[in-house]
Amino acid sequence: MNARRVSTGRRFGGSVMTLLAIMMLVLARAAFADTPAEAGNGDAAAVASAAVAAPKVDTGDTAWVLISSALVLMMTIPALALFYGGLVRRKNVLSVLMQCFMITCLVSIQWLVVGYSFSFGPDVKGLIGNLSWAGLRGVGAAPNADYAATIPHLVFMIFQAMFAIITPALIIGAFAERMRFIPFCAFTLLWATLIYDPVCHWVWGVGGFLRNMGALDFAGGTVVHINAGVAALAAALVLGRRAGYPKFVSPPHNLPFAVIGAGLLWFGWFGFNSGSALGANGLAAFAFVGTHMAAAAAGLTWAIMDLIYNKRPTVLGTISGAVAGLVAITPASGFVTPLGALGVGVGAGVFCYMSVAFVKGKFGYDDTLDAFGVHGIGGIWGALATGLWATKSVNPAGADGLFYGNPIQLWIQLKTVLIVMAFSFVGSLVLLKLVDIVAGLRVSELDERIGLDLTQHRESGYTVID
């Protein structure tokens, strides 16, 4: 089975082309009874190429993916910005918002110039795309049948751009409140180009070696969440703990912001997952419903665990749980039933809760906003859970998981997870160290005490006296 990042347009594109070619061949033979048999191959080739030459743009699919692109952008600004922003201290709120906004600007341009080409362009040895699409050369209104046969290629590109944007933004959670701004920008650009683009190509690009291996990642559990989550762990280790951690840590300065952010994330995630069906169809419906149910299950699970361990369900816990569920369902959304999604959600609630509440404290690393605890662990669980609950009854182009009688997929998922974890962790470590040596990653002790808003941006998030 060599279906990888399974989009409906991609799958049906190929099948429909083949079907059309066969039909036209049969009709041609019937219509031209005197055509010699030997010319059949020539006919088939001519007919096949005629069919392939004109993939048709579907207005419903295109509208849906365009909207989804906007939804995913919203997940970075302002959903993630507010979610993270509300969790940091008052004096650092702007720094988080600014990092999200600047990533949007930087990575959008990087994507246009080289990123898209590296990620999805013509394959080089299964590892990276070449630069023939640099500057979006050749990427226009006509569909690219390899990726999405019913929407303009540009639409697929911009949809993917939003994923490329939010992935580095997730890492912010690990180094919040202590990273210098310009080195942060440099690191983001390097990471997007040298870590995100290759991993994206491996899992989703035509010819990518993990795609060819059969890895299932519907909307980015590996490419986005494990990738960013593990990079976050690396960043937490390289930048070190905040002053006073863990004894003196401030509570979230604006939990209402965080709730708004989480709600917008849930809302936008429908674009993230359901949009990855690349079509307005039944698969999108499964992805939408699965996304929603997993979030609900995970939020509830975390609230219950809070009740058990902390005697009160908390707001922060419930929204963190919901986000963890959304992370976990991301790779699975186009492959599992709604019931399977519930299972994914409950698992996300349990594993991410334990990671944040128990494991982090034990090891003592300062993953400030739990980017690894939620996105890393959630992504790993989600990728493996895909290997458990995937079923071809939801997506024929996917595979069956362990619970449907096929243990092989779980093994493929595990291999994929380990490879991406290793690459992302080591690669991110190297990039972080590099930028640290050249420019210095961490703010001075004094600047950290004063706050990043004032020291990095000369701005205040909130006036105290008019």
Next chain:
Amino acid sequence: MKYIVAVIQPDRLDAVMSLLEQKEIHLVTVSNVMGRGRQKGIAEVYRSHKEAGSLLKKTKLEIGVNDEYVNATIEAIMQGAQTGEIGDGKIFIMDLDECIRIRTQETGNLAIG
């Protein structure tokens, strides 16, 4: 002249203010503060990270009064703020060296009232 600082429970402010009005004490400065007496506070929990005993929200009143009004002020505050529960608060009374009304440059007892 005395300077009276009272730290009270936030929800008792309305009661205290109306009692002060009744006793003809109109000039006051009120602020939101955080504080703790012998209460340990309510330990907050964020993603299972437990805070040590917290500060609690309180309300602070600051009133400058002529000596004749000191008792009336204290009575008003005590009546309005006292509930019998832990956390009712405290009143501090300090000597006031000087008081100046900015608009008219009056000083002393005239400026206070």
